[in-house]
Amino acid sequence: MLIRMLFTSFLIISLSTSVNAACTITKTDSLSVGDAKLYEIINATHLTDTVEGAYAGTRMFDIGHSINITIYCPVDVDAEVRPNGIDDYLKNNNEIWCIYKEGLGCLSQTNSDKFFASADSNPTTSYKILLGESTDDITKLTNGAYNSTLPVTVIIVEK
Amino acid sequence: MKISIKKLIAVSALFLIVQTHTVKADEVHNFNVTVSGTFTPIEPDNCAITPIGVIDLGTLPLVSIGDAGHSRISLNGTKLYDTGYEVTLMVNCSNSINYTINAQPAGGIPDLHQVGNASWCLSSPLTADSCTHNTVDGTISSTGTGSDQTFIFKILIGESTDEITNLTGSFSAVIPMTLTVQ
Numbered sequence: 652m653l654i655r656m657l658f659t660s661f662l663i664i665s666l667s668t669s670v671n672a673a674c675t676i677t678k679t680d681s682l683s684v685g686d687a688k689l690y691e692i693i694n695a696t697h698l699t700d701t702v703e704g705a706y707a708g709t710r711m712f713d714i715g716h717s718i719n720i721t722i723y724c725p726v727d728v729d730a731e732v733r734p735n736g737i738d739d740y741l742k743n744n745n746e747i748w749c750i751y752k753e754g755l756g757c758l759s760q761t762n763s764d765k766f767f768a769s770a771d772s773n774p775t776t777s778y779k780i781l782l783g784e785s786t787d788d789i790t791k792l793t794n795g796a797y798n799s800t801l802p803v804t805v806i807i808v809e810k
Numbered sequence: 811m812k813i814s815i816k817k818l819i820a821v822s823a824l825f826l827i828v829q830t831h832t833v834k835a836d837e838v839h840n841f842n843v844t845v846s847g848t849f850t851p852i853e854p855d856n857c858a859i860t861p862i863g864v865i866d867l868g869t870l871p872l873v874s875i876g877d878a879g880h881s882r883i884s885l886n887g888t889k890l891y892d893t894g895y896e897v898t899l900m901v902n903c904s905n906s907i908n909y910t911i912n913a914q915p916a917g918g919i920p921d922l923h924q925v926g927n928a929s930w931c932l933s934s935p936l937t938a939d940s941c942t943h944n945t946v947d948g949t950i951s952s953t954g955t956g957s958d959q960t961f962i963f964k965i966l967i968g969e970s971t972d973e974i975t976n977l978t979g980s981f982s983a984v985i986p987m988t989l990t991v992q
Contacts, residue, residue: 676839684847718843735840748845780845798846807837 674724674768674807682716682780689789692782702781703756705734706749711757711781712789718750720805721775722768727810732776733763735802746792747783748799757781767810857903890968897963 692712702711722730734750749757752764758778768774780801784792968974 674837676841678841679843680841681844681846684845686848686850688850716845792849796846796848798844801843801845803841803843805839805841807839 674722674728676720676722676805678720678803678805679718682718684714684716684780687714687782689792692789702749702751704749704762705757705759706747706783707756709747709783709785710787710789711747711749711751711783713751713779714782716780718778718780718801718803719775720778720803721773722805722807723773724768724807725770727767727769728807729765729810730768731763731765731806731808732758732778733760733804733806734758735804745785746797746799747785748801749781749783750801750803751779751781753779768807857901859899859901889974890966891974893965893967895965897965899961899963901959901961 692714701708720732722728751757755762755764758764764776764778766774766776782792783789
């Protein structure tokens with residue numbers, strides 16, 4: 652009887668420890684950019700040159716909003732953040748959206764962002780949201796309300 | 811008691827195996843970020859072009875116009891002379907946006923604006939030694955920066971008979987300018 656109790660206790664401890672070993676992620680689920688004034692976006696304070704990565708050659712503009720992702724993990728891990736199907740999902744009508752990282756450009760399947768998360772720290776990484784237009788002329792963006800979904804995948808691998 | 815120790819060791823091993831296996835497995839987290847808002851477009855009224863309207867050259871000394879000091883080009887067989895006058899346009903936009911200036915002579919003549927027997931045209935540095943007329947060749951495109959930008963058109967004059975000395979009297983021409991904000 653005692654052995655069974657011990658066995659059960661260890662099994663519970665083992666399973667609970669295993670569950671706790673998994674990483675958790677907090678992230679931005681939605682962004683409301685409010686009333687985006689195109690002439691403010693085009694101002695010199697925003698990116699006006701073409702970016703690297705996805706949509707290279709297309710002028711993309713910084714709309715002044717970011718996505719934040721924080722990794723909580725009890726062990727040292729490598730994290731990889733990448734948009735999931737950028738060419739299929741980030742275009743809404745004639746709008747082009749991208750998740751931008753300095754030095755990497757617009758992220759895609761091929762130039763995803765990779766960083767290290769240790770057990771002692773919970774790093775937060777931030778990505779700018781860029782906006783463009785398929786004809787490379789942002790002034791042709793459709794007037795009115797818009798709603799776009801940006802799918803993101805985070806892959807975590809133990810060090 | 812011996813059995814208990816063995817089972818404890820077995821459970822510990824199981825614990826390590828389960829834990830190691832769980833941590834080493836790749837974790838894939840998928841989520842969506844929704845971006846929503848409203849676009850406010852650029853208003854064309856944010857740009858202005860001056861002046862628009864009549865350009866009165868007053869009395870033109872034909873002898874001086876015919877001097878060698880004035881350039882002379884041939885457009886569709888008509889010789890055109892540089893009058894020495896220019897039209898200066900100033901474009902001001904409150905925002906840094908793309909705009910196009912269209913300078914088009916009015917009237918039913920596609921190439922030249924004719925008043926009486928005098929033929930006029932506008933020539934710009936961007937169109938070299940040709941005249942601005944009602945085709946795409948006569949369109950000047952530039953990018954505004956939010957500050958004043960100046961564009962200068964030369965005014966050429968010719969005569970339908972290709973003989974400038976046949977020009978007579980006083981005259982004026984209306985040359986409409988339009989500004990398109992893209």
